[in-house]
Amino acid sequence: MRAVRPLHEWNLQPEQAVALQKELARRVIREDRLPPQVQHIAGVDLAINENNGLARAAAVLLSYPSLQLEEQHVYEEPVRMEYIPGLLSFRELPCVLGALNLLRQEPDLIMVDGQGIAHPRRLGIASHLGLWLDLPTIGCAKSVLRGHYNEQELGETVGSWVPLLDHGEIIGAAVRTREHVKPMIISIGHRISLETSIRYALSCCRGYRLPEPTRLADRLSKNNAYREPANRPKEGQDTANGAVQDSLWQ
DNA sequence: GCGACAG
């Protein structure tokens, strides 16, 4: 993907990061500023391997609306910061950017595993990423960080949704992406409206709770992460080698 | 002081 101008430093103290978030939040665009024809949607996620201290980010690119997988990349680097609620982007974004940088095709829209503006300072990881790349983004979280919604009024059928409210302000929506399953928390990331965000989130679902972009990125970030079965001889491998390795197991 | 707290 094209190179972008860094917005700021990443290695900041928590209080500096908080101050920066307040500053950046003012730049988030909450209206639709995306191509009339969205043809490619990217999904990103990150997993951590506690065995080696590495964070592995995954970026996938899907065609839209067909949702065919066109690209998938992973990028690893050491975990740089502990998890602090509200400061997730400072822990995960540098690595996520590394994965997105491997894309050949620039996406029209990016879906992120986490909040957009449904955040204490209105700058969740999706919004932060959108500002950094100046691309439309949507926050697709599995749970609430900030705000509340009325569970009673949320229907059980796919497509129903209720607003996520923070002291009366609408900061997102609880969206039923799958029947009888906990709703996704969808919020504006950047350069998109809430209504449009919900529309894309739903049109990217294929029978699972998570929209495909995020679901596939989530899977990719975990699958390659520390999953090499021990010495299992492969087809066509020298039998003598297998014998030697078998003996080493004794 | 107590509760809440993306991933």
Add this chain to the structure above:
DNA sequence: ATCTTGTCGC
């Protein structure tokens, strides 16, 4: 995020 077996329901 990660751990972790069975279990309830469409």
